Amino acid sequence: MATSAVVGALACQVDSYLRNFETSVVRCRQIAISTLSKPGKKAALPTTPPDVVQERYYEVELKDTILFPEGGGQPSDHGVIATLDEEFPVLAIRRELLTALHRVSKPIEPNTPVKLEVNWKRRFDHMQQHSGQHLISAILDQMQVPTLAWNLGEKISYIELPRKLTDEEVLDVEERCNDVIRQGLDIWVEVPDKDLVNKDKLPDDYDAQRGVLRVVHIGGLDANPCCGTHLKNTREMGSIALLHQLPIRGSNSRLHFLIGERVRAYARESNNLTRTLNSRLSCQTDEIEAKISRLESQLRDSLKREKLWMADVVKSDSARVKEDLKAEKKAYVYRGDVVGLDYYNSLVAEIGPLEPNSGVAILACGAGKNGGALLVIGDGADKVASKIREEGIIKGLKGGGKGAKWQGKVTQWEKGEVESLKSFFDRLEA
Ligand SMILES: [Zn+2]
Structure with missing residues:
Protein backbone atom coordinates (compact mmCIF):
# COMPACT_ATOMS: atom_id res chain seq x y z
CA MET A 1 0.00 0.00 0.00
CA ALA A 2 1.23 3.48 -0.83
CA THR A 3 2.53 5.56 2.04
CA SER A 4 2.37 9.28 2.61
CA ALA A 5 4.75 11.84 4.07
CA VAL A 6 4.59 12.06 7.85
CA VAL A 7 3.59 15.14 9.80
CA GLY A 8 6.89 16.84 10.61
CA ALA A 9 8.23 16.27 7.09
CA LEU A 10 5.25 17.41 5.01
CA ALA A 11 6.06 19.54 1.96
CA CYS A 12 4.54 22.56 3.75
CA GLN A 13 6.95 22.02 6.62
CA VAL A 14 10.01 21.34 4.46
CA ASP A 15 9.35 24.42 2.30
CA SER A 16 6.69 26.70 3.76
CA TYR A 17 6.74 28.94 0.67
CA LEU A 18 5.23 26.36 -1.73
CA ARG A 19 1.90 27.72 -2.98
CA ASN A 20 1.20 25.01 -5.59
CA PHE A 21 2.00 21.33 -5.55
CA GLU A 22 1.35 18.14 -7.52
CA THR A 23 0.75 14.88 -5.72
CA SER A 24 -1.74 11.97 -5.65
CA VAL A 25 -4.42 10.47 -3.46
CA VAL A 26 -3.37 7.60 -1.18
CA ARG A 27 -6.64 6.93 0.59
CA CYS A 28 -10.08 8.47 0.89
CA ARG A 29 -12.71 7.55 3.43
CA GLN A 30 -16.16 8.73 4.26
CA ILE A 31 -16.76 10.10 7.70
CA ALA A 32 -19.92 11.24 9.37
CA ILE A 33 -19.82 13.80 12.10
CA SER A 34 -22.80 13.57 14.40
CA THR A 35 -24.08 16.58 16.16
CA LEU A 36 -27.00 16.50 18.56
CA SER A 37 -29.85 18.84 17.82
CA LYS A 38 -31.33 20.58 20.86
CA PRO A 39 -34.05 18.46 22.42
CA GLY A 40 -37.52 19.75 21.53
CA LYS A 41 -39.28 21.94 24.10
CA LYS A 42 -42.26 19.66 24.20
CA ALA A 43 -40.45 16.32 24.48
CA ALA A 44 -42.98 13.70 25.57
CA LEU A 45 -40.57 12.22 28.07
CA PRO A 46 -37.46 13.74 29.52
CA THR A 47 -35.59 10.66 28.28
CA THR A 48 -36.55 11.23 24.62
CA PRO A 49 -33.21 11.32 22.80
CA PRO A 50 -32.45 14.51 20.86
CA ASP A 51 -32.31 14.26 17.08
CA VAL A 52 -28.93 13.28 15.71
CA VAL A 53 -27.89 15.38 12.74
CA GLN A 54 -25.27 13.69 10.60
CA GLU A 55 -23.00 15.59 8.30
CA ARG A 56 -21.12 13.47 5.81
CA TYR A 57 -17.82 14.27 4.26
CA TYR A 58 -14.62 12.66 3.15
CA GLU A 59 -11.10 12.66 4.46
CA VAL A 60 -8.35 12.45 1.87
CA GLU A 61 -4.83 11.31 2.60
CA LEU A 62 -2.32 12.55 0.01
CA LYS A 63 1.17 11.33 -0.84
CA ASP A 64 2.39 14.70 0.41
CA THR A 65 0.82 18.07 1.06
CA ILE A 66 1.42 21.81 1.15
CA LEU A 67 -1.75 22.29 3.20
CA PHE A 68 -0.77 22.61 6.85
CA PRO A 69 -2.76 20.45 9.29
CA GLU A 70 -3.75 22.33 12.45
CA GLY A 71 -1.18 21.97 15.23
CA GLY A 72 1.23 23.74 17.55
CA GLY A 73 -1.23 26.58 17.99
CA GLN A 74 -1.43 27.23 14.24
CA PRO A 75 -4.86 26.71 12.60
CA SER A 76 -5.15 24.54 9.49
CA ASP A 77 -4.73 26.07 6.06
CA HIS A 78 -7.47 26.70 3.54
CA GLY A 79 -6.89 25.55 -0.01
CA VAL A 80 -8.05 23.54 -2.98
CA ILE A 81 -7.43 20.00 -4.17
CA ALA A 82 -7.98 19.89 -7.95
CA THR A 83 -8.33 16.81 -10.15
CA LEU A 84 -8.32 17.09 -13.95
CA ASP A 85 -11.97 18.09 -14.05
CA GLU A 86 -13.00 19.12 -10.57
CA GLU A 87 -11.99 21.35 -7.67
CA PHE A 88 -12.45 20.33 -4.05
CA PRO A 89 -12.27 23.18 -1.53
CA VAL A 90 -10.47 22.24 1.70
CA LEU A 91 -11.31 24.18 4.84
CA ALA A 92 -9.97 21.77 7.46
CA ILE A 93 -7.00 19.47 7.69
CA ARG A 94 -6.50 17.42 10.82
CA ARG A 95 -3.77 15.17 12.11
CA GLU A 96 -4.32 11.56 12.97
CA LEU A 97 -1.04 10.66 14.62
CA LEU A 98 1.46 11.26 11.81
CA THR A 99 -1.05 11.55 8.96
CA ALA A 100 -2.61 14.72 7.54
CA LEU A 101 -6.28 14.26 6.57
CA HIS A 102 -7.91 16.78 4.22
CA ARG A 103 -11.64 17.26 4.63
CA VAL A 104 -13.64 17.54 1.39
CA SER A 105 -17.32 17.23 0.55
CA LYS A 106 -17.02 14.55 -2.18
CA PRO A 107 -14.86 11.43 -2.52
CA ILE A 108 -11.70 11.32 -4.67
CA GLU A 109 -10.49 7.93 -5.93
CA PRO A 110 -7.14 6.61 -4.62
CA ASN A 111 -4.23 7.09 -7.05
CA THR A 112 -5.89 10.12 -8.67
CA PRO A 113 -3.22 12.72 -9.52
CA VAL A 114 -4.14 16.07 -7.95
CA LYS A 115 -2.90 19.64 -7.87
CA LEU A 116 -2.93 21.56 -4.61
CA GLU A 117 -3.18 25.25 -4.05
CA VAL A 118 -2.91 26.91 -0.66
CA ASN A 119 -4.78 30.10 0.29
CA TRP A 120 -1.54 32.05 0.48
CA LYS A 121 -2.89 35.21 2.05
CA ARG A 122 -4.20 33.26 5.03
CA ARG A 123 -1.08 31.09 5.26
CA PHE A 124 1.37 33.99 5.08
CA ASP A 125 -0.59 35.75 7.81
CA HIS A 126 -0.33 32.60 9.95
CA MET A 127 3.43 32.46 9.28
CA GLN A 128 3.79 36.08 10.37
CA GLN A 129 1.81 35.49 13.57
CA HIS A 130 3.56 32.21 14.40
CA SER A 131 7.16 33.34 13.76
CA GLY A 132 6.31 36.60 15.54
CA GLN A 133 5.00 34.68 18.56
CA HIS A 134 8.33 32.80 18.73
CA LEU A 135 10.13 36.16 18.69
CA ILE A 136 7.98 37.76 21.42
CA SER A 137 8.36 34.61 23.55
CA ALA A 138 12.14 34.62 23.02
CA ILE A 139 12.40 38.23 24.23
CA LEU A 140 10.14 37.44 27.21
CA ASP A 141 12.30 34.37 28.01
CA GLN A 142 15.28 36.74 28.34
CA MET A 143 13.26 38.55 31.03
CA GLN A 144 12.50 35.23 32.78
CA VAL A 145 8.83 35.44 31.77
CA PRO A 146 7.97 32.05 30.22
CA THR A 147 5.20 31.62 27.64
CA LEU A 148 2.57 29.23 29.04
CA ALA A 149 0.33 29.05 25.97
CA TRP A 150 -0.59 31.05 22.91
CA ASN A 151 -3.55 31.48 20.59
CA LEU A 152 -3.61 32.57 16.98
CA GLY A 153 -6.91 34.47 16.81
CA GLU A 154 -8.99 35.58 13.82
CA LYS A 155 -7.91 39.19 14.30
CA ILE A 156 -5.86 39.41 17.48
CA SER A 157 -3.60 36.74 18.99
CA TYR A 158 -2.31 36.38 22.53
CA ILE A 159 0.43 34.85 24.63
CA GLU A 160 -0.44 33.64 28.11
CA LEU A 161 2.12 34.64 30.75
CA PRO A 162 2.41 33.76 34.47
CA ARG A 163 2.11 37.43 35.46
CA LYS A 164 0.97 40.81 34.20
CA LEU A 165 3.71 42.91 32.61
CA THR A 166 4.06 46.56 33.59
CA ASP A 167 3.35 49.18 30.91
CA GLU A 168 7.10 49.92 30.73
CA GLU A 169 7.88 46.22 30.22
CA VAL A 170 5.32 45.98 27.40
CA LEU A 171 6.89 48.97 25.63
CA ASP A 172 10.36 47.54 26.18
CA VAL A 173 9.41 44.09 24.76
CA GLU A 174 7.71 45.74 21.78
CA GLU A 175 10.78 47.86 21.06
CA ARG A 176 13.15 44.93 21.33
CA CYS A 177 10.97 42.77 19.04
CA ASN A 178 10.84 45.47 16.36
CA ASP A 179 14.59 45.92 16.72
CA VAL A 180 15.11 42.22 15.91
CA ILE A 181 12.71 42.56 12.95
CA ARG A 182 14.87 45.37 11.51
CA GLN A 183 18.08 43.39 12.09
CA GLY A 184 16.76 40.85 9.56
CA LEU A 185 17.70 37.66 11.41
CA ASP A 186 17.41 34.42 9.44
CA ILE A 187 14.78 31.96 10.55
CA TRP A 188 15.49 28.33 9.74
CA VAL A 189 14.46 24.82 10.68
CA GLU A 190 16.89 22.25 11.98
CA VAL A 191 16.15 18.54 12.20
CA PRO A 192 18.62 17.51 14.90
CA ASP A 193 19.34 14.15 16.46
CA LYS A 194 16.15 13.14 18.29
CA ASP A 195 17.92 12.64 21.59
CA LEU A 196 18.98 16.28 21.60
CA VAL A 197 15.44 17.64 21.33
CA ASN A 198 13.58 18.76 24.44
CA LYS A 199 10.45 16.61 24.12
CA ASP A 200 8.56 18.45 26.89
CA LYS A 201 7.09 20.83 24.35
CA LEU A 202 5.80 18.13 21.99
CA PRO A 203 2.08 17.35 21.84
CA ASP A 204 1.16 14.25 23.87
CA ASP A 205 0.03 12.22 20.85
CA TYR A 206 3.09 12.93 18.71
CA ASP A 207 4.98 9.78 17.77
CA ALA A 208 8.50 11.04 18.50
CA GLN A 209 10.05 7.72 17.40
CA ARG A 210 8.58 7.58 13.89
CA GLY A 211 7.99 11.28 13.46
CA VAL A 212 10.35 14.09 12.56
CA LEU A 213 11.35 16.55 15.25
CA ARG A 214 12.01 20.08 14.10
CA VAL A 215 13.65 22.97 15.89
CA VAL A 216 12.92 26.48 14.63
CA HIS A 217 15.80 28.96 15.01
CA ILE A 218 15.65 32.76 14.95
CA GLY A 219 19.27 33.80 14.32
CA GLY A 220 21.24 32.97 17.42
CA LEU A 221 18.42 34.36 19.56
CA ASP A 222 16.02 31.44 19.87
CA ALA A 223 15.70 27.70 19.23
CA ASN A 224 12.31 26.11 19.80
CA PRO A 225 10.82 22.71 18.86
CA CYS A 226 7.85 23.49 16.58
CA CYS A 227 5.82 21.89 13.79
CA GLY A 228 4.51 25.14 12.30
CA THR A 229 5.24 26.95 9.05
CA HIS A 230 7.65 29.85 9.51
CA LEU A 231 9.04 32.89 7.71
CA LYS A 232 12.62 32.88 6.35
CA ASN A 233 13.65 36.18 7.87
CA THR A 234 12.41 38.38 10.72
CA ARG A 235 12.06 41.30 8.26
CA GLU A 236 9.02 39.56 6.76
CA MET A 237 7.14 40.18 10.01
CA GLY A 238 6.94 43.87 9.10
CA SER A 239 6.22 45.04 12.61
CA ILE A 240 4.88 43.85 15.95
CA ALA A 241 2.33 45.77 18.02
CA LEU A 242 1.64 44.71 21.60
CA LEU A 243 -1.86 45.61 22.76
CA HIS A 244 -3.76 45.18 26.03
CA GLN A 245 -3.42 42.48 28.69
CA LEU A 246 -6.28 40.56 30.28
CA PRO A 247 -6.07 38.71 33.59
CA ILE A 248 -6.84 34.97 33.39
CA ARG A 249 -6.61 31.96 35.74
CA GLY A 250 -5.55 33.70 38.92
CA SER A 251 -2.45 35.80 38.37
CA ASN A 252 -1.84 34.82 34.73
CA SER A 253 -2.08 37.44 32.02
CA ARG A 254 -2.92 37.32 28.33
CA LEU A 255 -0.78 39.70 26.31
CA HIS A 256 -2.48 40.50 22.99
CA PHE A 257 -0.47 41.17 19.87
CA LEU A 258 -0.62 41.94 16.15
CA ILE A 259 1.98 41.23 13.52
CA GLY A 260 2.52 42.20 9.90
CA GLU A 261 -0.55 43.04 7.79
CA ARG A 262 -2.69 42.84 10.90
CA VAL A 263 -1.02 45.96 12.32
CA ARG A 264 -2.18 47.98 9.30
CA ALA A 265 -5.66 46.42 9.30
CA TYR A 266 -6.00 47.31 12.99
CA ALA A 267 -4.81 50.88 12.40
CA ARG A 268 -7.39 51.23 9.61
CA GLU A 269 -10.25 49.85 11.74
CA SER A 270 -9.29 51.93 14.77
CA ASN A 271 -9.11 55.03 12.61
CA ASN A 272 -12.57 54.30 11.16
CA LEU A 273 -13.96 53.89 14.66
CA THR A 274 -12.32 57.14 15.79
CA ARG A 275 -13.74 58.98 12.76
CA THR A 276 -17.20 57.61 13.60
CA LEU A 277 -16.84 58.85 17.18
CA ASN A 278 -15.62 62.26 15.96
CA SER A 279 -18.69 62.60 13.80
CA ARG A 280 -21.27 61.12 16.21
CA LEU A 281 -19.95 63.11 19.17
CA SER A 282 -19.10 66.20 17.07
CA CYS A 283 -15.68 66.60 18.59
CA GLN A 284 -11.96 66.18 18.02
CA THR A 285 -10.25 62.93 19.06
CA ASP A 286 -8.59 64.43 22.14
CA GLU A 287 -12.01 65.66 23.31
CA ILE A 288 -13.81 62.28 23.05
CA GLU A 289 -13.20 61.21 26.64
CA ALA A 290 -14.30 64.53 28.14
CA LYS A 291 -17.35 64.53 25.86
CA ILE A 292 -18.43 61.05 27.00
CA SER A 293 -17.97 62.05 30.66
CA ARG A 294 -20.18 65.06 30.05
CA LEU A 295 -22.86 62.93 28.37
CA GLU A 296 -22.76 60.43 31.23
CA SER A 297 -23.24 63.16 33.79
CA GLN A 298 -26.08 64.68 31.76
CA LEU A 299 -27.74 61.27 31.59
CA ARG A 300 -27.41 60.83 35.36
CA ASP A 301 -29.00 64.26 35.91
CA SER A 302 -31.83 63.48 33.49
CA LEU A 303 -32.57 60.18 35.22
CA LYS A 304 -32.64 61.92 38.60
CA ARG A 305 -35.03 64.56 37.21
CA GLU A 306 -37.20 61.90 35.59
CA LYS A 307 -37.49 60.11 38.92
CA LEU A 308 -38.62 63.32 40.67
CA TRP A 309 -41.11 64.17 37.93
CA MET A 310 -42.40 60.63 37.86
CA ALA A 311 -43.12 60.84 41.62
CA ASP A 312 -45.14 64.04 41.01
CA VAL A 313 -47.06 62.45 38.13
CA VAL A 314 -47.79 59.34 40.21
CA LYS A 315 -49.16 61.56 43.02
CA SER A 316 -51.49 63.55 40.77
ZN1 LIG B 1 5.74 27.33 17.20
Missing part, protein backbone atom coordinates in the same frame (compact mmCIF):
# COMPACT_ATOMS: atom_id res chain seq x y z
CA ASP A 317 -52.64 60.49 38.74
CA SER A 318 -53.39 58.52 41.89
CA ALA A 319 -55.34 61.45 43.32
CA ARG A 320 -57.40 61.62 40.11
CA VAL A 321 -58.02 57.83 40.12
CA LYS A 322 -59.24 58.02 43.71
CA GLU A 323 -61.51 60.99 42.96
CA ASP A 324 -62.97 59.31 39.86
CA LEU A 325 -63.56 56.09 41.74
CA LYS A 326 -65.39 58.00 44.47
CA ALA A 327 -67.49 59.96 42.00
CA GLU A 328 -68.14 57.40 39.26
CA LYS A 329 -66.94 54.06 40.60
CA LYS A 330 -64.57 53.81 37.65
CA ALA A 331 -61.29 55.41 36.57
CA TYR A 332 -59.05 55.39 33.55
CA VAL A 333 -55.39 56.34 33.07
CA TYR A 334 -53.38 55.95 29.90
CA ARG A 335 -49.78 57.13 29.52
CA GLY A 336 -48.23 56.73 26.09
CA ASP A 337 -44.82 57.98 27.21
CA VAL A 338 -44.32 55.29 29.85
CA VAL A 339 -43.09 51.87 28.76
CA GLY A 340 -41.76 50.19 31.89
CA LEU A 341 -43.79 48.92 34.79
CA ASP A 342 -42.04 51.18 37.34
CA TYR A 343 -44.61 53.93 36.94
CA TYR A 344 -47.55 51.54 37.33
CA ASN A 345 -46.10 49.77 40.33
CA SER A 346 -45.62 53.17 42.01
CA LEU A 347 -49.13 54.24 40.95
CA VAL A 348 -50.77 51.09 42.33
CA ALA A 349 -48.77 51.46 45.56
CA GLU A 350 -49.80 55.15 45.84
CA ILE A 351 -53.51 54.33 45.25
CA GLY A 352 -53.24 51.70 47.98
CA PRO A 353 -55.54 48.72 48.54
CA LEU A 354 -59.08 49.38 47.31
CA GLU A 355 -61.99 48.61 49.62
CA PRO A 356 -64.63 46.30 48.12
CA ASN A 357 -67.26 48.19 46.09
CA SER A 358 -64.82 51.05 45.36
CA GLY A 359 -65.20 50.44 41.64
CA VAL A 360 -62.70 49.48 38.94
CA ALA A 361 -59.67 51.30 37.44
CA ILE A 362 -58.08 50.60 34.05
CA LEU A 363 -54.46 51.67 33.85
CA ALA A 364 -52.61 51.39 30.53
CA CYS A 365 -49.25 52.52 29.18
CA GLY A 366 -46.91 52.38 26.20
CA ALA A 367 -47.33 53.00 22.50
CA GLY A 368 -46.75 51.41 19.10
CA LYS A 369 -44.23 48.68 18.50
CA ASN A 370 -42.58 49.06 21.91
CA GLY A 371 -45.75 47.75 23.51
CA GLY A 372 -46.59 48.45 27.14
CA ALA A 373 -48.75 47.21 29.97
CA LEU A 374 -52.35 46.97 31.08
CA LEU A 375 -53.45 46.85 34.72
CA VAL A 376 -56.96 46.45 35.98
CA ILE A 377 -57.61 46.89 39.70
CA GLY A 378 -60.69 46.96 41.86
CA ASP A 379 -64.06 45.23 41.79
CA GLY A 380 -64.21 42.40 39.26
CA ALA A 381 -60.88 43.38 37.72
CA ASP A 382 -60.40 39.88 36.25
CA LYS A 383 -63.87 39.99 34.65
CA VAL A 384 -63.19 43.40 33.09
CA ALA A 385 -59.88 42.12 31.70
CA SER A 386 -61.63 39.04 30.30
CA LYS A 387 -64.10 41.30 28.51
CA ILE A 388 -61.27 43.36 27.01
CA ARG A 389 -59.76 40.15 25.70
CA GLU A 390 -63.08 38.69 24.49
CA GLU A 391 -63.82 41.83 22.51
CA GLY A 392 -60.33 41.65 20.98
CA ILE A 393 -59.61 45.25 21.88
CA ILE A 394 -55.84 44.71 22.27
CA LYS A 395 -54.53 41.94 20.03
CA GLY A 396 -51.11 41.67 21.67
CA LEU A 397 -52.39 41.33 25.23
CA LYS A 398 -51.03 38.62 27.53
CA GLY A 399 -51.41 38.35 31.24
CA GLY A 400 -53.37 37.05 34.18
CA GLY A 401 -54.74 37.71 37.60
CA LYS A 402 -57.50 36.85 39.97
CA GLY A 403 -60.25 38.88 41.60
CA ALA A 404 -59.26 42.47 42.26
CA LYS A 405 -55.98 42.62 40.36
CA TRP A 406 -55.23 41.74 36.77
CA GLN A 407 -51.87 42.48 35.22
CA GLY A 408 -50.94 42.11 31.57
CA LYS A 409 -48.30 42.86 29.00
CA VAL A 410 -49.09 44.48 25.64
CA THR A 411 -46.52 43.19 23.12
CA GLN A 412 -47.53 45.86 20.62
CA TRP A 413 -50.18 48.58 20.46
CA GLU A 414 -51.83 48.47 17.05
CA LYS A 415 -53.44 51.46 15.42
CA GLY A 416 -56.71 52.50 17.07
CA GLU A 417 -56.38 50.14 20.04
CA VAL A 418 -55.81 52.90 22.61
CA GLU A 419 -58.98 54.66 21.38
CA SER A 420 -60.93 51.37 21.48
CA LEU A 421 -59.79 50.80 25.05
CA LYS A 422 -60.98 54.31 26.03
CA SER A 423 -64.37 53.77 24.41
CA PHE A 424 -64.61 50.36 26.14
CA PHE A 425 -64.03 52.22 29.42
CA ASP A 426 -66.67 54.85 28.58
CA ARG A 427 -69.22 52.08 27.95
CA LEU A 428 -68.26 50.26 31.14
CA GLU A 429 -71.15 50.08 33.60
CA ALA A 430 -69.91 50.99 37.04
